[in-house]
Amino acid sequence: MNKKTRRIAINVGGGFVPGMNTVVAGAALAAGELGWELVGIRNGFDGLLHPDHYTEGGLVPLDRKLIESLEPAGGGILGQSARVDPFHVRQVNEDNLAEEVDMSDFLLERLKEEKIDALISVVGGRGLSILYKLHRKGLNTVCIPRSIENDIAATMVSFGFNSALSFTIEMLDRISQAVISARRIGVVEVLGEQSGWLALQAGIAAVADAILIPEIPCDLHTVAAKLKERISLSRPYGLVVVAEGAQLAEKPQGQAEKPGSGSLKDSLSPGATGDSGEHVIQRSGQAAKTVARQLQLMLPEETYPVVLGPLVRGGPPTAVDRQLGLAYGAGAVQAVKAGENGVMVAFAPPNIDFVPLTEAINKVRTVPADSELIQIAQSLGICLGREL
Amino acid sequence: MNNQTTKPSEKTGIVLNIQRYCSHDGPGIRTTVFLKGCSVRCKWCSNPESIRPKPELAYDVSKCTGAEECGLCLKSPFPEGAFYVVDGADDKIRVNWDLATECDEETASLCPTDALYMFGKELTVEEVLTEVEKDASFYRNTGGGMTLSGGECFLQPDFCAALLEGAHSSGINTAIETAGNVPWENVEKVLPHVDVMLHDLKLTIPERHKKWTGVDNKRILENFKKAYETFPDIRFIARTPLIPVVNDDEEHIRAVLEFIRPHKNVIDYELLPYHRFGTGKYEFLGIVYELSDFTTPSEESVQRLQAIIDEAFGRNKED
Numbered sequence: 162m163n164k165k166t167r168r169i170a171i172n173v174g175g176g177f178v179p180g181m182n183t184v185v186a187g188a189a190l191a192a193g194e195l196g197w198e199l200v201g202i203r204n205g206f207d208g209l210l211h212p213d214h215y216t217e218g219g220l221v222p223l224d225r226k227l228i229e230s231l232e233p234a235g236g237g238i239l240g241q242s243a244r245v246d247p248f249h250v251r252q253v254n255e256d257n258l259a260e261e262v263d264m265s266d267f268l269l270e271r272l273k274e275e276k277i278d279a280l281i282s283v284v285g286g287r288g289l290s291i292l293y294k295l296h297r298k299g300l301n302t303v304c305i306p307r308s309i310e311n312d313i314a315a316t317m318v319s320f321g322f323n324s325a326l327s328f329t330i331e332m333l334d335r336i337s338q339a340v341i342s343a344r345r346i347g348v349v350e351v352l353g354e355q356s357g358w359l360a361l362q363a364g365i366a367a368v369a370d371a372i373l374i375p376e377i378p379c380d381l382h383t384v385a386a387k388l389k390e391r392i393s394l395s396r397p398y399g400l401v402v403v404a405e406g407a408q409l410a411e412k413p414q415g416q417a418e419k420p421g422s423g424s425l426k427d428s429l430s431p432g433a434t435g436d437s438g439e440h441v442i443q444r445s446g447q448a449a450k451t452v453a454r455q456l457q458l459m460l461p462e463e464t465y466p467v468v469l470g471p472l473v474r475g476g477p478p479t480a481v482d483r484q485l486g487l488a489y490g491a492g493a494v495q496a497v498k499a500g501e502n503g504v505m506v507a508f509a510p511p512n513i514d515f516v517p518l519t520e521a522i523n524k525v526r527t528v529p530a531d532s533e534l535i536q537i538a539q540s541l542g543i544c545l546g547r548e549l
Numbered sequence: 550m551n552n553q554t555t556k557p558s559e560k561t562g563i564v565l566n567i568q569r570y571c572s573h574d575g576p577g578i579r580t581t582v583f584l585k586g587c588s589v590r591c592k593w594c595s596n597p598e599s600i601r602p603k604p605e606l607a608y609d610v611s612k613c614t615g616a617e618e619c620g621l622c623l624k625s626p627f628p629e630g631a632f633y634v635v636d637g638a639d640d641k642i643r644v645n646w647d648l649a650t651e652c653d654e655e656t657a658s659l660c661p662t663d664a665l666y667m668f669g670k671e672l673t674v675e676e677v678l679t680e681v682e683k684d685a686s687f688y689r690n691t692g693g694g695m696t697l698s699g700g701e702c703f704l705q706p707d708f709c710a711a712l713l714e715g716a717h718s719s720g721i722n723t724a725i726e727t728a729g730n731v732p733w734e735n736v737e738k739v740l741p742h743v744d745v746m747l748h749d750l751k752l753t754i755p756e757r758h759k760k761w762t763g764v765d766n767k768r769i770l771e772n773f774k775k776a777y778e779t780f781p782d783i784r785f786i787a788r789t790p791l792i793p794v795v796n797d798d799e800e801h802i803r804a805v806l807e808f809i810r811p812h813k814n815v816i817d818y819e820l821l822p823y824h825r826f827g828t829g830k831y832e833f834l835g836i837v838y839e840l841s842d843f844t845t846p847s848e849e850s851v852q853r854l855q856a857i858i859d860e861a862f863g864r865n866k867e868d
Binding site: 246248251253256257258259260261287290291293294355519522523524525527 | 587588589590601630633635636643645647648650704730731732762763764765768
């Protein structure tokens, strides 16, 4: 194929993270430099599967002029789809029956029709599996990892994490001022169902009294003891940061509760483990509520839960994410140029590498027990929920 | 599956479950046969395992003994990449639901603790009726019988008709639960063998019906009206799953009453207050539950709406 005429596409999976436009811009500018045409697919795969739903046909030509007019801090130009799975597309058929149909073959045909010979997808963990499945059916694909929780394996930093981290730290600072003023113990829940990077790094930055993460099942008596030690007449407040997937080492006596369990969080998570219904992927708030309630039984000071949850998905990207987004976008185009296929762009400082999708799927990037961050937290006197 | 030349007793259908001693699916004590496949997508669905038409993999993590002790599903013949463990957490198996779609019944059955299993199985009419007939004496003593539920049982009309006809032949009372969103031909084929039809009127405004169930209700209402008129001997019971903010308002209840009251064979209208009992099953299937923010309706709200129904049916509190 004449490189001047090469046409590639980019789309974005479900789940918003700040600064999505920077990834799109990085890919568009890099493609433009090669003389390639980059088109954006609207709303996941929807623009290709249902072009009739869009006045412009579901594809957006991403030329330099358009890219230069984009607000880096604005919402994603391509939109997103809650469901990006072409293997299970929900529709109402001619008989008015609701059904899920496999449109993966149709999707591959549509790409051919549009003369698109490679697809760059900005996706989270679930999206990587779907793209891998499409790759096995013949799709030429390069994925870009995006994750607020930084839980995607095979890359040091996923796109979106740094912005979420910065905003979480800012919120923890504000909450700290509030708990100082109110003389209370704030229990702040942050995102992180299976990995505790966000809680750990933000908690360290805010110098929390305790940080509870999924990787270290916690004993709330240990947390209460630390708070008792810290709280005094001259310091009548406390700050506990809890990841939404944090777990108790043992269930409280007479209760079947764990952080992350309860009526709302029960039984909803495809990623769940342990007893049925210990985690949730959608709803938040139960971990903070549970920890705050249990600590309240052990401490005289008033505790109260605060849930940051999905709030951190919004807002402008940080300087790091703006650079990372551009680098990931350009890196994906370089991967296509290098003939890479079925790979994910990975940040391995100082390099942007490509790793096979099989190295990224079915893995969760968790905080290792010997992580330097854990040692830093301990050396700062931050309680991690149990003696390590 | 339902070849026209097949003997009725040999017709097959995809059955989700046969539940004995049911008391809320029609009169008396009943055996309810749940069929797989549904033609609406209610966001409050408490039976998500009944939605897809074919048997599908399910996973009960509480039964998994972990990768170290077992780990069978991490190797062939289980599909590559379908199951995995996470470093640093416990060693329980996780399911990659996108890659596990190739795991069939034969493979799932290799799981020694039954943590992996299938929702749905192909059964013959004879196999189902053999199970149903075990409780024939209960049906006689309580006025009960067999109820077909789902999913949407009208989606398997030949199997349903043969099952219901077979039950009638054995003197068993028959009932059917339906949302009614099917071609009329399906309804027409099944109803000659039905004694009681419990049917949902979830929402009366088409746009709202489409928003919450995925489809509009035009054909549903047409089907029910036609059924009332074509089958005068069937006892119809209308029902509304009462979902806060969606349809727990007087306007909806009165609209349903206006629709059913002209038809004397609609003998009752029941409210089914929303519950969250089905949420655990979403986890078993790896599906996200979409209605997490809703609460169950208050007793006061249910009583207030029930009073409107009682008044319309000429019942007072002492009845």
